[in-house]
Amino acid sequence: VSFCLVGDFDKIWREHCEDEETLCEYAVAMKNLADNHWAxxxxxxxxxxxxxxxxxxxxxxxxxxKALEKDEKKALLASKTTPALNVPHTPKIEDPLPNFGLTNHEAMTEEFLHSLGKIRLLDVGSCFNPFLKFEEFLTVGIDIVPAVESVYKCDFLNLQIQQPLQLAQDAIDAFLKQLKNPIDSLPGELFHVVVFSLLLSYFPSPYQRWICCKKAHELLVLNGLLLVITPDSSHQNRRAMMMKSWKIAIESLGFKRFKYSKFSHMHLMAFRKTSLQTTSDLVSRNYPGMLYIPQDFNSIEDEEYSNTACYVRSDTEDEQLAYGFMELPDAPYDSDSGESQSSSIPFYELEDPILLLS
Structure with a gap:
């Protein structure tokens, strides 16, 4: 309620991080949920x-x-269709792809080098470090209150990003294996993958979600991946405009969406870092505000109404209601192709996002 009244999300977040008792209970509950329910x-x-x-x-x-080849073809096509000018073009920071230029040979060489070592992965809001069991990853899990010892304590929202390390790959791997707990700062361009699994909707403010995505861009190597997973149990197109809005906001930082999927209870998106510079054009559009969730629009009156006494169903009524929901159609869709996995109906993204500045 105090956030709705004064909008002081920094104060709210600071108080939240200091409530260690509640956070510890939450961490244990999330681990139990993952072990005993989701699995x-x-x-x-x-x-x-x-x-x-x-x-x-x-x-x-x-x-x-394939993504780099597509970038190269688009750039070549653009150079053919754009009239030649006497003044040489200097890419601006706002250009979406100022660093597309890896040749096929260079891309394959880089891919081969990746195959020789592990993929460096940062799992933000890791809780119980689920990626640790996969051999292909060198995993760093961070959380404000870890549920297991292998996860580092770190407030990602206030993490300090330092200059990138000028070291060989094996030296960078060694650096990650010797991190000190808690983590207050990390070098930029350190990871191949950053994972936000059920993270962004945890924050009370769109601006905080924006800051997280900006930090992820700074921590990723060029052509690294940001994986964003956010909960949603509604049908296919219910949040289409919201997902389009998220896509525009995240891509404005210097990303390009690589993949999109919809599961029964969540949206899953993969974004590729396409520019070394982290862009932050907040003049032409309210990009932070575009990372909204439905709860952002709840009013104080709604909160007060939700606290009033309400009818409580019996166990039998709950079972009957659950059985009724089992009869609903379920047609998840996958990737940017726009085709449903179990339906011929295409998934259309709306062109105009919801802008909070109206």
Missing amino acids: KTCEGEGRIEWCCSVCREYFQNGGKR
Whole structure:
């Protein structure tokens, strides 16, 4: 309520991080939920498995090479259709792809080098370090209150980003294996993958979500991946405009969406870092405000109304209601192709996002 009244999200977040008792209870509950519920009920729709699958497709099975080739073709086509000028063009920071230029040979060489070492992965809001069991990753899990010892304590929102390390790959790997707990700062351009699994909706403010995405861009190497997973149990197109809005906001930082999927209870997106410079044009558009969630629009009156006494269903009524929901159609869709996995109906993204500045 105090956030709604004064909008002091820094103060709210600081007080939240200081409430260690509640945070510890939350961490234990999340681990139990993952171990005892998600592992059993999310067969075929595991968010961790999806992240691993996207990383393998991108880094090991030619996904990155194909994306770079597409960038190169687009740039070549643009150069042919743009009239020649006497003044040479200097890419601005705002240009979406100022660093597309890896040749096919260079891209394949870089991909081969990646295959020799592990993929450096930062799992933000890790809780119980689910990526640690996968051999292809050198994983760093961070959380404000870790549920297991292998996760570092870190407030990502206030993490300090330092200058990139000028070291060989094996030296960078050694650096990551010797991190001190808690983590207050990290060098930029350190990771191949940054994971935001059920993270962004945890923050009370769109601006905080924007800051997280900006930090992720700074921490990723060029052509690294940002994986964003956010909860949503509604049908396919219910949040289409919100997801389009998120896509525009995140891409404005210097990303390009590589993959999109919709599971029964979540949206899953993979973004590729396409520019070394982290752009932050907040003049032409309110990009931070575009990272909204439905809860952002809840009013104080709604909160007060929700606290009033309400009818409580019996266990039998709950079972009947749950059985009724089992009869609903379920047609998840995958990737940017726009095709449903179990339906011929295309998924259309709306062109105009919701802008909070109206």
